[in-house]
Amino acid sequence: MKKILLFVAPMALLLSACVTGGGTSVGTNTTAAEGMTQQLGMTALKIAIDAKCVSEMNKMPAWQVASKVMSSSQQQSVQSSTCGCVSDQAPQSVTVMDLANAALDPNARVTLAHQVIQKTVTSCMAQALKS
Template sequence: MKKLIALLAPIALALTACASTTGTTGGNSTATTTTQQLGTAALKIAINAKCTTELNNLPAWQTATKLMTAEQKTNIQGEICGCVSDKAPQSVTAVDLATAAIDPEARATIVSNAVTKTINACVAEAVK
């Protein structure tokens, strides 16, 4: 537990150093926004890749796509994984993002959990 606190404390300090309390300078906010956008984009890419793998491993998906053309399968898969990529980051906390930035194993677990939480809802949306 002490190691975790020792590891997270510098991250918390670094994250708070980026926060602007005055809001008048504007210089830091652009850099912070860009960093957040890059982090979110990277997370979405990882989630999309994990979604594709998970979807292709689902027995129900394999059965449902047997009679589809490759183009139909690709279109529906893109729709489902696009949905997952959009919704999954909403289930990731700031602490998870900080942990994912420094620990590849944690990143894989966080991405996997986010995909698992959202894939069924997105499949249901795509089927409607």
């Protein structure tokens, strides 16, 4: 049921963007639809990043060592801060085409999330550990 909802909701938003564009110019409607697709792609990507980030961190040897000297609340705080940072840096790590694919294709979303996490998690973890 959740998988169906994850597919139907973005599609409904995409279709409603086409219907409610409101402009008479084709260029205006196309731009609005592209903007909506980009927003959907970024939202889908952030959800995928949030879901995968903690599991990716737990696999990292540096995190395994650092987390041994932390309480569980400290670990959760650093993980939350790190994954938030990764989500915030995602727009700089992806193209518009990647976002469009992420909005429509769950496999592309997972692959893109993995790539973004790999590129940014180390620097974000370093920032979170400093604070």
